[in-house]
Amino acid sequence: MSTASQAPEVAEPTGSAPSVAAKVLGVSLAVVSGVAMAVQGRINGQLGVELGDPMLAAVVSFGGGLILLFAALPFAPKMRAGLGKLRDAVREGTLRPWHCLGGLAGAMFVAGQALVVVAIGVAMFTVGVVAGQTVSSLAVDRAGLGPAGPRPLTWPRVAGAVLTLVAVVGSVAGGIGETGAGELWLMLLPLVAGCCVAVQQAVNGRVGAASGSALTATLGNFTVGFVALVLAWLISLLVRGGPTGLPSNPLLYAGGIVGILFISIASLVVKWTGVLLLGLAAIAGQLIGALLLDLLAPAHGERLAPETVGGVALALVAIGIAAFGGRRRRTRPGRRLPQ
DSSP: OOOGGGSOSSOOOOOSOOOHHHHHHHHHHHHHHHHHHHHHHHHHHHHHHHHTOHHHHHHHHHHHHHHHHHHHGGGOHHHHHHHHHHHHHHHHTSSOGGGGGTHHHHHHHHHHHHHHHHHHHHHHHHHHHHHHHHHHHHHHHHHTOSTTOOOOOOHHHHHHHHHHHHHHHHHTHHHHTTSOGGGGGGGHHHHHHHHHHHHHHHHHHHHHHHHTOHHHHHHHHHHHHHHHHHHHHHHHHHHHOOOSOOOOOGGGGOHHHHHHHHHHHHHHHHHHHHHHHHHHHHHHHHHHHHHHHHHHSOGGGOOOOHHHHHHHHHHHHHHHHHHHTTOOOOOOTTOOOOO
């Protein structure tokens, strides 16, 4: 039995390496979550345009998801039990209170979209987020912040991160040149937001593991993010005023439902994939989602660009390298590999 002095400061990582089947399942689900993120981005973007208030669109998205989660709470005993386990974990010190603030990263991401996308464009914003997320994911995995424990900086993982960044830059290359030199300093916000997303995925995994429920982690995310976005929106009212219209299309209010999907998936699978591989797979999913949206529902007459197809292919290659490249050979006891 552990004594108080022996209790860990944070939740114990899962320890044993995940099986190949678990890793494949985790990567597949992470790609699905990335597709959902792309769909949510399209929904929230259109809602912001029709409202005339992008910050309010983010509040509506988070608020809709939060209402659904609270409505499901009486019918989800595992989620309710998870809240009790989460409270106990914080009391006992196996989780720190800041582990429960992952929703701030989601709020920063959508706030960044609202504040700087108009100035620097979607392409530069995406590159900034991906750059921050991939670099931060390597550091977060190396430090063992996620439930999977420390992950080494092997060459396949670094190569996968670099290839993913190249894939994203290539897929949005047409829009990068539209950013003026005087606006490049605004790249700081998406860079910081990307770094925060990697930390969010790690701490959400900790919360999900401690509570035994991915939906409990999702509920915490939506609660924290909603409060932060409401405060930000109230400040924006003083600067730019309120909405100019109210869309009648009910699908534009479905962003919260999609958000529940990808946050829950990320909280569940990060213990199998680690933060870096989760992020790379989700980014590939976003590129796939963008490709499908351009094919099935192009925005404002936009057509599928060849660089988007190439970016998807390169991102999938990057996932394979990061996930399965350079796997270590096991040695028998008492034997060493040749130097």
